[in-house]
Amino acid sequence: MSPAGPSVTERVLGILSAFGPGAEALTLSGIARAAGLPLSTAHRLVGELAAWGALERGEDGRYRIGLRLWEVGALAPRSLGLRERAMPYLEDLYEATRQNVQLAVRDGHEVVYVERLAHPEAVRVFSRVGGRMPLNATGVGQVLLAFAPPPVQEEVLAGPLPALTPRTITDPQVLRRTLAAVRREGVAVCDGMVDLLSLSVAAPVRGEDERVVASLSVVVPSAGAEPRMIVPAVRASARGISRALGAPSARRRPAGVVTPVPGLAADAT
Known part of the structure; x- marks a missing residue:
């Protein structure tokens, strides 16, 4: 001013x-x-x-x-081409799970949601297209933070870590270990960190230079959820989007076919 x-x-x-x-x-x-x-x-x-x-x-x-x-706003380059290429895979993942499917990018120290497909009978979510959430509290956020440049990671770890529920990670050392696990396993699982009733499984989406440009997630009811049943579908969809964006690693490996996830699609219908 x-x-x-x-x-x-x-x-x-x-x-x-x-x-x-x-x-x-x-x-x-x-x-x-x-x-x-x-x-x-x-x-x-x-x-x-x-x-x-x-x-x-x-x-x-x-x-x-x-x-x-x-x-x-729809012409923003980071969302325009990304959403167009991602939509077929988002729709496949939605049909396989009949749950909430989300696509997000990082803007500074926050997640910005660029697309969301929501089943009317799925667990509630608090995200919206164009909405923001803290990186530490969400599955997509933890993925984006895990693969962000080291200075960004250190800034987030040094700053206040907002708590959305009692389960949100607010200890920087715990978050640091969590990010290392996300990089090692290629997936983030957040149980009850945004809402105690929901669990999200997220995976990275890579661009043509192999950098992580976005993150994809499925949000399911926390009660009775088996993340291991959801992870393969989320990974296959994220790899498919990465391949559509020209990521060399995704071209070398089959993107896979997203098949219905047992216990999810049936419960939501």
Whole structure:
């Protein structure tokens, strides 16, 4: 922020940042309050954003994120090509498990979900497309952190590790050992770390330079879950996406066929 106050760009970004989970629809005064702007300034900028399509005003007078902004965000290169190539494998994994299937990338010290397929009768999840979660608490996050550059790992380990449930790993030494196991085994299993009722199994997705560019996971009910039954399907799907992205190691090894996972697909129907 400059001595003269926030720039127009900072004010606009403040308005857009006012929206989020639990704040999907806001009044003009609510936007002004959340963005720390005078009502007159908020009125002018919100009007310009609505005219462009970044915001939409409903019949109730509240503003919501507009489709124009979604269209622009969908062009983000890290999600655009990734989602297109990943979708056939995500759909196969979804059909095999009839559970929640997620694809995520790392942005700084957080996970950003770029796709999610959710069965209506599957265990609940708190993720959403475009949503963020801490790296230490999720299966996809632990995979992305395990294969992140060492400086990133050290920054996360040195900083606060948010706890979403009593089972979330918040001890840096325990997390360090967990990340080593993920690198060694090529899979992360998180039981009750986001929600006590759910368990996730995640695997890395590699790009053409062999770097891990994303992570794929299946979220299943924690009660009675047998991760060893789920791991092969998750690994096969992640390898298939990696092959579609041009990863040499995935081309050398068969991507495999994702077959129904016993005890999962039947339970969800």
